[in-house]
Amino acid sequence: MNSHSAAALHEHTIARLSAGLAAGEFSSEELTRALLARIERFNPPLNAFITVTADAALAQARAADQRRQRGEAGPLTGVPIAHKDIFCTKGVRTSCGSRMLDRFIAPYDATVVEKLAAAGAVMLGKTNMDEFAMGSSNETSFYGPARNPWDLDAVPGGSSGGSAAAVAARLAPGATGTDTGGSIRQPAALCGITGIKPTYGRVSRWGMIAYASSLDQGGPMARTAEDCALLLGAMAGFDPRDSTSVDRPVPDYVASLDRPLDGLKIGLPKEYFGEGLDGEVARVVETALTEYRRLGAETVEISLPNSSLAIPAYYVIAPAECSSNLARFDGVRYGHRCENPKDLLDLYTRSRGEGFGAEVKRRILVGTFALSAGYYDAYYLKAQQIRRLISDDFRRAFQQVDVIMGPTSPTVAFNLGEKADDPITMYLSDIYTIAVNLAGLPGLSLPVGFVGQRPVGLQLIGDYFAEDRLLNVAHRYQQVTDWRQRAPAAFA
Amino acid sequence: MSLGPAEVAKIAHLARLAILDEDAPAYARNLSAILELVAQMNAVDTAGVAPMAHPLDMAQRLRADAVSEPNQRDPFQAIAPQTEAGLYLVPKVIE
Numbered sequence: 001m002n003s004h005s006a007a008a009l010h011e012h013t014i015a016r017l018s019a020g021l022a023a024g025e026f027s028s029e030e031l032t033r034a035l036l037a038r039i040e041r042f043n044p045p046l047n048a049f050i051t052v053t054a055d056a057a058l059a060q061a062r063a064a065d066q067r068r069q070r071g072e073a074g075p076l077t078g079v080p081i082a083h084k085d086i087f088c089t090k091g092v093r094t095s096c097g098s099r100m101l102d103r104f105i106a107p108y109d110a111t112v113v114e115k116l117a118a119a120g121a122v123m124l125g126k127t128n129m130d131e132f133a134m135g136s137s138n139e140t141s142f143y144g145p146a147r148n149p150w151d152l153d154a155v156p157g158g159s160s161g162g163s164a165a166a167v168a169a170r171l172a173p174g175a176t177g178t179d180t181g182g183s184i185r186q187p188a189a190l191c192g193i194t195g196i197k198p199t200y201g202r203v204s205r206w207g208m209i210a211y212a213s214s215l216d217q218g219g220p221m222a223r224t225a226e227d228c229a230l231l232l233g234a235m236a237g238f239d240p241r242d243s244t245s246v247d248r249p250v251p252d253y254v255a256s257l258d259r260p261l262d263g264l265k266i267g268l269p270k271e272y273f274g275e276g277l278d279g280e281v282a283r284v285v286e287t288a289l290t291e292y293r294r295l296g297a298e299t300v301e302i303s304l305p306n307s308s309l310a311i312p313a314y315y316v317i318a319p320a321e322c323s324s325n326l327a328r329f330d331g332v333r334y335g336h337r338c339e340n341p342k343d344l345l346d347l348y349t350r351s352r353g354e355g356f357g358a359e360v361k362r363r364i365l366v367g368t369f370a371l372s373a374g375y376y377d378a379y380y381l382k383a384q385q386i387r388r389l390i391s392d393d394f395r396r397a398f399q400q401v402d403v404i405m406g407p408t409s410p411t412v413a414f415n416l417g418e419k420a421d422d423p424i425t426m427y428l429s430d431i432y433t434i435a436v437n438l439a440g441l442p443g444l445s446l447p448v449g450f451v452g453q454r455p456v457g458l459q460l461i462g463d464y465f466a467e468d469r470l471l472n473v474a475h476r477y478q479q480v481t482d483w484r485q486r487a488p489a490a491f492a
Numbered sequence: 493m494s495l496g497p498a499e500v501a502k503i504a505h506l507a508r509l510a511i512l513d514e515d516a517p518a519y520a521r522n523l524s525a526i527l528e529l530v531a532q533m534n535a536v537d538t539a540g541v542a543p544m545a546h547p548l549d550m551a552q553r554l555r556a557d558a559v560s561e562p563n564q565r566d567p568f569q570a571i572a573p574q575t576e577a578g579l580y581l582v583p584k585v586i587e
Contacts, residue, residue: 107567200547214546243553244546312532323507330508332580337573341583345508353510361509365500365519366526368507382533384543389536391544424525440547464548 009034010170011487014227017173018075021068028068028078032061032122035080039124039171042491047146048156048165050085051093052125060122067120076234077120082175084163085126086133087113087218088207096209097129097141097159100329100336100355110207111239112176112218119234124172128162131357132326133183133211135159136429139420140359147416148191149488150453154413157187157429163221164191169491174222174231178208180215181314182408182433185445188221189408189457192447192486194474195221196228199465200440201246203232204239212321213244215314215437224484225446225474229253232467248465256468257475262296264473267401271307272432278411280451285407288448288458288477292405295476302401304393309386310435311427316370316383317438322360323367329355362423391439398463403473406432408445408457436461444470447483455483493531494524 009031012020020026036054043049057080064078088094088106095101109117117123128146130138138161139145146162148154149169156165160177164187167175177184179197188195196219203218210216220231233253239245268289273282289299331337331351338354341347356364370379397404410431419426436443441464445457462470478484495503497516500523504511511519546552565578574581 103571105571107564107571201550240555243555244550246548246550306536309533309536312530315526315530316533327508331573332582333568334571334573343583344585347583348508349505349510352508353512356509361511362519362522362526364507364509365503365523369495369503369523369527372503372506379530381543382538383530384545385538385541386533386536388541388544389538391547423522424529427529438547 010038012173013224014079014173014222014230015224017079018230021078022073028061028064028122029058031078032057032080032124035124035172042169042171045147045152046149046165046169047144048128048162048169048171049082049125050095050097050128050143050162053092053123056092057122057124064120064122074119075230076116078122079174080122080124080172081116081231082124082127082163082166082172083113084129084160084176084178086129086178086209087176088209089113089123089126092126094126094209095142096133097131097143098355098357098360099142102142102336104334108207111204111241112208112235115237116234121234127160127166127175130159130161131360132209132322133159133178133180134322134359134363136182136186136426137414137419138162139416140357142357145416148413149491150192150455151413153415154454155190155416157190157413159183160221161187164188164193164195167191167193167221167223168488170487174220174227176218176235177221178216178218179437180212180318181437182430184219184221185408185433185443185457185459186430188445190413190455192455192483193221193223194225194228194444194446194484195219196232196444196467196470197436197442198232198236198467199442201244202236202442202465202467204237204242204245206239206241210325212318213325214321215318217437224478225444225471226254226257229257229471251468253468253471256472259472260296261292261473261476264297264403265401266292266297266299267302267397267404268299269302269304269307269397269404269406271304272406276410276428276431277407278451281407281411281456284449284451284456285458289405291477291481295480300401302397302404304397304435306386306389306393307435310390310438311431313383313386313390313438314434315366315427316379317387319363319367320370320380321367323364323371326360326364359423387438390435394439394441403469404461406459408432408459412451412454412456432459440464442467442470444474446474446477449483493527495520495527
């Protein structure tokens with residue numbers, strides 16, 4: 001190692017690590033060892049990882065170093081990352097944050113895992129998450145909550161809370177996440193990092209444990225938009241094994257990062273700045289918008305009139321799809337099985353009753369009810385019609401503006417336990433993110449300041465397949481501000 | 493729409509989900525609150541609005557009816573709760 005001390009490697013972004021590896025400043029093995037040491041030291045208070053795969057990580061790092069010597073390295077070769085424990089990883093426990101899958105060793109790799117491994121990325125381990133991705137605080141995890149590195153009394157957000165905490169605390173320079181109603185963007189906001197939920201169908205869902213199939217989408221979480229561009233470039237693409245994967249070329253997300261913002265038209269939905277938004281969060285978001293105007297963008301007020309219907313529609317559609325998807329956990333072929341079942345019905349009901357936590361059960365019950373005989377039209381069909389109205393609102397808006405901006409979350413991170421007993425209050429935490437999933441649009445959250453010690457995220461919403469534009473718009477802001485460089489004091 | 497513990501028990505049976513009797517009132521309360529939230533949808537007239545099943549309004553792609561996966565019975569059964577002679581074991585269903 002030349003000018004770099006092992007202690008400093010964790011401070012680098014993926015782009016910087018990639019350059020350092022290419023220049024031979026340090027090896028992937030040195031880098032991986034440094035991060036594993038940090039995980040050993042800092043994971044106990046954070047609980048960001050469910051499983052750490054130290055031996056496999058070092059083996060992958062050595063393989064990456066050899067690949068580089070052969071002259072076959074790409075930008076991610078030798079870069080360590082973490083995977084949300086919703087992605088199947090061959091030979092490694094894939095728990096989905098649930099007792100149901102506590103002893104489930106995935107027999108195959110998810111497409112996302114396979115693609116990142118093929119790019120040479122090194123897997124450090126599997127990150128904590130709300131059980132089956134159902135939650136906004138990481139508190140529904142069977143393994144206990146992950147904590148927010150900015151304040152250990154605060155939640156990291158959810159469901160990809162472990163990934164957000166790991167990246168914010170510099171235990172990993174990047175991680176994968178999934179987003180069904182805000183599960184990449186909300187934890188990214190609450191932990192002060194950058195995360196993007198791509199257009200529905202952009203990233204393969206194969207091997208990504210299903211929650212609500214018409215909404216689920218995987219994406220990257222990292223410190224900067226540039227790092228997200230590097231990761232998304234490797235994750236995205238057509239996959240014949242996912243029937244909703246979109247067959248469309250993946251642009252070079254890094255190449256378009258520097259495009260100037262002159263003339264960019266930013267829509268500010270008046271519904272995202274009204275009642276329910278914390279005043280201090282609003283002030284921080286307004287400061288960020290001023291910075292965008294300084295960069296040459298123009299802001300106009302727009303309206304997404306059906307915004308208030310997004311949460312009601314989501315809590316029909318997502319539970320309905322979840323009740324169907326989670327029917328596969330029957331205690332027969334894999335997953336938790338109860339002791340001494342007296343008959344097949346007892347085997348099913350008790351295995352599921354013991355294997356699932358309270359929030360998962362609530363959503364299965366809501367979904368089962370909504371899909372039960374006589375209620376289909378009143379609930380699922382109605383919700384799908386509202387989904388159309390919400391989607392049409394966005395279509396109209398994008399005839400007028402290039403991107404939409406607003407707060408990612410109505411408040412900064414709340415305290416552990418604060419909302420745990422009241423599901424409805426918890427659901428409202430995703431009020432600005434859920435509509436984006438219903439419409440299938442790409443959305444990004446980037447850090448734009450603090451209220452006290454807790455970070456604030458700005459949400460960028462783009463038109464279909466405009467991931468390149470969102471990353472570009474986030475990147476330009478990050479070139480003229482330094483929020484992305486702030487590290488939580490306890491984990492600097 | 494408000495649900496009571498007896499209705500929760502019925503839905504739980506449909507979902508093949510064991511719910512403890514003492515937990516049923518809390519589930520009934522939570523489910524009723526969620527359905528009350530969901531009822532906000534009724535404020536909007538959606539007559540004539542086509543339901544949206546796919547965010548991109550795309551049709552499901554079909555593939556050729558050809559073998560695409562190798563036989564992985566052994567690795568799959570290695571993670572099963574109970575197997576014997578290549579079969580998954582469950583409690584007796586036929587007396």
